[in-house]
Amino acid sequence: MSPEKLLENSINSIKEGLNTVGNKYDNHIREKAVEKVNEKIHDKGLNIDQIEQDDYEAMVSDLSKDIKEDYAKKASQGLLAVIGLDFLLG
Structure with a gap:
């Protein structure tokens, strides 16, 4: 196998891996959002079938957007805490 082909295969493999991780993250976020939406609907005494599909989506x-923002905020706070500790411990 030529070095160019080997490099191309490696890059494609990395891209596929990143796409897989991204898809799993998006699926996880969506699952969490669906669970919370279903809980809210049930808490209001409604049935999911009573909600229009477009409204539900x-x-x-x-x-999902709110959950992603919350995760990003927690990750940045964690990073800032680590940086702060690094500065303190020097």
């Missing part, structure tokens, strides 16, 4: 989408 909008609720899941909005909550």
